[in-house]
Amino acid sequence: DVKVTQSSRYLVKRTGEKVFLECVQDMDHENMFWYRQDPGLGLRLIYFSYDVKMKEKGDIPEGYSVSREKKERFSLILESASTNQTSMYLCASSAGTSGQETQYFGPGTRLLVL
Amino acid sequence: AQSVAQPEDQVNVAEGNPLTVKCTYSVSGNPYLFWYVQYPNRGLQFLLKYITGDNLVKGSYGFEAEFNKSQTSFHLKKPSALVSDSALYFCAVRDRGTYKYIFGTGTRLKVLA
Numbered sequence: 001d002v003k004v005t006q007s008s009r010y011l012v013k014r015t016g017e018k019v020f021l022e023c024v025q026d027m028d029h030e031n032m033f034w035y036r037q038d039p040g041l042g043l044r045l046i047y048f049s050y051d052v053k054m055k056e057k058g059d060i061p062e063g064y065s066v067s068r069e070k071k072e073r074f075s076l077i078l079e080s081a082s083t084n085q086t087s088m089y090l091c092a093s094s095a096g097t098s099g100q101e102t103q104y105f106g107p108g109t110r111l112l113v114l
Numbered sequence: 115a116q117s118v119a120q121p122e123d124q125v126n127v128a129e130g131n132p133l134t135v136k137c138t139y140s141v142s143g144n145p146y147l148f149w150y151v152q153y154p155n156r157g158l159q160f161l162l163k164y165i166t167g168d169n170l171v172k173g174s175y176g177f178e179a180e181f182n183k184s185q186t187s188f189h190l191k192k193p194s195a196l197v198s199d200s201a202l203y204f205c206a207v208r209d210r211g212t213y214k215y216i217f218g219t220g221t222r223l224k225v226l227a
Contacts, residue, residue: 004157031213040123042204042219043158050213058214090157099146099208100165103215105157 004106019078023091032074037088081113116141120218135190137205146208147188195225
């Protein structure tokens, strides 16, 4: 069965802390994505990766960075957490490059920055 | 720029009645369109997608969606709603030429017993 896991379901951090969110997929997918979900705004793409060590900025990359050292793992890093980064973070993966691929989502990490 | 619009923040429907959740899109070329559902405190789950061919696409849990090219719409439908269908529904379009998927803002479906 397809599986995308995220390291934490809930996380509470303080302003200025460096925060790591981890995502692992077991489907050998080439593509991985990080979104944030906010009420009324839907899902917004932060970063995506189409191969190991490859990454591209999404629509809202400011304040975030990513790392993909292995195919199955995609990490989102908040360099210095701020209160406006309080959100639900969703990781997803997909196979191939045709554009027809379904995305598979993890359960999400709800991050609160105090 | 490619975009997706879900004009209704919330849709209420009585159990057993048909339901429709609306989605319109703006893309260049032929679109790849998707519907996902999100249950409380969960990630998104795939429901169905339109790639090409028959305009009526059938998906999981009895849902279907109709692709209408002239109206640039991809509305989600179900003939008979269940209380368990209550969830947040997202329409998405693949941004061709990139790896990006563009999501709508979501529609909360509430099915009343």
